Amino acid sequence: MDALDVTVRILAVLVAFLLLPLLVGQTEHKVMAHMQGRVGPMYAGGFHGWAQLVADGVKFAQKEDIVPDGADRRVFQLAPALALIPYLLVLVAIPVAPGGGVAQALDAGIFFVLAVMGVGILGSLMGGWASANKFSLLGGLRTAAQLMAYELPMLLAAASVAMAAGTLSLPGILGVWEWWWLPWQLVGAVVFFTAGLAELQRPPFDAPIADSEIIFGAYTEYTGLRFALFLLAEYAGIVVLSALTAVLFLGGWHGPAADGLGWLWMLLKTGLLAFGVIWLRVSYPRLREDQIQRLAWTALVPLALFQIALTGVVKVVM
Amino acid sequence: MSVLLAQPLAAGHPGFLSPSGVEIVFVLVGIVTLGAALVTVATRQLVHAALWLVVALGGIAVEYLLLTAEFIAWVQVLIYVGSVVVLILFGLMLTKAPIGRSPDADSGNRWIALAVSLAAATTLVTVVVDAFRSTWINVQEPTGPGSGSSEVTGTALFRHWVLPFEVLSVLLLAALVGAIVLSKRNKAGER
Numbered sequence: 119m120d121a122l123d124v125t126v127r128i129l130a131v132l133v134a135f136l137l138l139p140l141l142v143g144q145t146e147h148k149v150m151a152h153m154q155g156r157v158g159p160m161y162a163g164g165f166h167g168w169a170q171l172v173a174d175g176v177k178f179a180q181k182e183d184i185v186p187d188g189a190d191r192r193v194f195q196l197a198p199a200l201a202l203i204p205y206l207l208v209l210v211a212i213p214v215a216p217g218g219g220v221a222q223a224l225d226a227g228i229f230f231v232l233a234v235m236g237v238g239i240l241g242s243l244m245g246g247w248a249s250a251n252k253f254s255l256l257g258g259l260r261t262a263a264q265l266m267a268y269e270l271p272m273l274l275a276a277a278s279v280a281m282a283a284g285t286l287s288l289p290g291i292l293g294v295w296e297w298w299w300l301p302w303q304l305v306g307a308v309v310f311f312t313a314g315l316a317e318l319q320r321p322p323f324d325a326p327i328a329d330s331e332i333i334f335g336a337y338t339e340y341t342g343l344r345f346a347l348f349l350l351a352e353y354a355g356i357v358v359l360s361a362l363t364a365v366l367f368l369g370g371w372h373g374p375a376a377d378g379l380g381w382l383w384m385l386l387k388t389g390l391l392a393f394g395v396i397w398l399r400v401s402y403p404r405l406r407e408d409q410i411q412r413l414a415w416t417a418l419v420p421l422a423l424f425q426i427a428l429t430g431v432v433k434v435v436m
Numbered sequence: 437m438s439v440l441l442a443q444p445l446a447a448g449h450p451g452f453l454s455p456s457g458v459e460i461v462f463v464l465v466g467i468v469t470l471g472a473a474l475v476t477v478a479t480r481q482l483v484h485a486a487l488w489l490v491v492a493l494g495g496i497a498v499e500y501l502l503l504t505a506e507f508i509a510w511v512q513v514l515i516y517v518g519s520v521v522v523l524i525l526f527g528l529m530l531t532k533a534p535i536g537r538s539p540d541a542d543s544g545n546r547w548i549a550l551a552v553s554l555a556a557a558t559t560l561v562t563v564v565v566d567a568f569r570s571t572w573i574n575v576q577e578p579t580g581p582g583s584g585s586s587e588v589t590g591t592a593l594f595r596h597w598v599l600p601f602e603v604l605s606v607l608l609l610a611a612l613v614g615a616i617v618l619s620k621r622n623k624a625g626e627r
Contacts (some may be wrong), residue, residue: 236518
């Protein structure tokens with residue numbers, strides 16, 4: 119790997135990081151608008167009001183950056199960056215095409231992505247505590263409780279794929295992937311995706327930021343660019359979760375003519391999953407805090423353990 | 437900490453007088469980690485202590501990475517930064533940790549604590565230095581024995597160290613059961 123190669127790879131990751139979350143955000147606006155028949159801004163830029171996104175960005179940048187009087191200034195200001203940057207790091211390890219189509223192949227890729235994704239939650243916790251606001255604190259508490267409940271099933275589901283493939287590296291898993299892994303790992307896929315949604319605090323698991331109960335949870339006191347960073351972190355999280363689910367359970371770049379069109383299949387699968395995330399937001403009611411905990415401990419953890427047992431049995435028998 | 441102090445001696449075995457870039461970075465990260473750890477126990481602001489703990493634990497993860505133990509490094513981040521610190525922050529939020537200094541965030545035991553930690557550090561440093569005195573890790577090509585890839589770590593863990601591994605899991609299980617028993621008893625007492 120020479121310097122040019124490294125530069126190109128880093129640039130590609132950066133462009134994907136800057137572009138894809140915005141694309142998902144815009145898609146969410148438009149999909150939700152049309153599903154609910156509330157179309158919103160449709161004129162800016164012509165086609166379906168696409169330029170409204172740019173205008174929103176400019177608006178966010180213009181707003182005054184306010185830190186509440188009683189807040190812990192440095193922690194409060196550092197929190198949005200800590201929420202966003204982990205997702206940039208995760209993108210580095212996600213393979214998009216066969217034969218070296220990954221910015222950096224890691225030996226323990228699964229552990230890398232899950233570990234770094236978990237760090238992003240610290241941003242919400244810091245924001246929740248440092249805001250000196252009761253709603254923020256409640257949001258932070260709920261975030262922490264949710265993370266602790268859903269981290270375990272997510273890990274177990276990912277471990278099942280690693281067991282099936284016999285490797286922890288993401289490109290390595292795709293290298294040995296076969297189509298019949300789809301039904302074999304189906305339970306794990308559902309558990310992983312659901313737990314991922316809960317970790318991102320997306321509906322129906324958005325009790326930590328439930329706007330009708332606790333304003334906006336940990337992000338209540340944020341304005342302007344820092345608030346936009348938190349929003350961007352949410353969309354980057356959707357991209358990362360969809361891409362990871364595609365790689366681990368849907369075969370990533372596998373598909374017809376994978377050698378040339380692998381990246382297209384990967385993008386397609388990621389996009390479909392991201393659409394599903396958006397769809398859930400407009401179609402499912404929010405779960406209560408106790409329902410969220412019960413779902414994790416009484417449904418997802420046993421299901422994940424069952425998947426691991428199934429994987430082990432098939433692996434030994436085959 | 438012990439790993440940090442052991443490394444320059446152990447890795448310096450073949451060429452101690454001309455440290456490589458990795459070794460220099462190792463020492464620098466080690467100093468940052470030590471500093472963060474000291475701030476963690478010295479600060480009067482409870483939540484800041486938890487956040488400095490993140491820096492210290494992250495620093496140790498970087499040290500593992502520099503020692504080519506990629507798997508151990510990511511597990512360190514996953515378990516300690518991702519779960520243990522979140523648990524600590526959860527507890528601090530539940531107990532309404534104030535913003536700013538906590539007047540009671542001090543303990544009369546601090547000199548005893550200092551003595552205990554010094555004794556523990558001395559023991560660990562001595563043992564680790566003694567055990568790995570002649571081990572040489574090739575950081576350029578981390579494939580052979582002594583490297584820390586997942587395969588090597590897994591083989592060592594489940595071939596040579598299975599018994600300690602299982603004993604540890606029994607210990608954790610006992611702790612889990614103990615925690616449940618304690619929480620049950622408290623509830624019964626309240627009623």
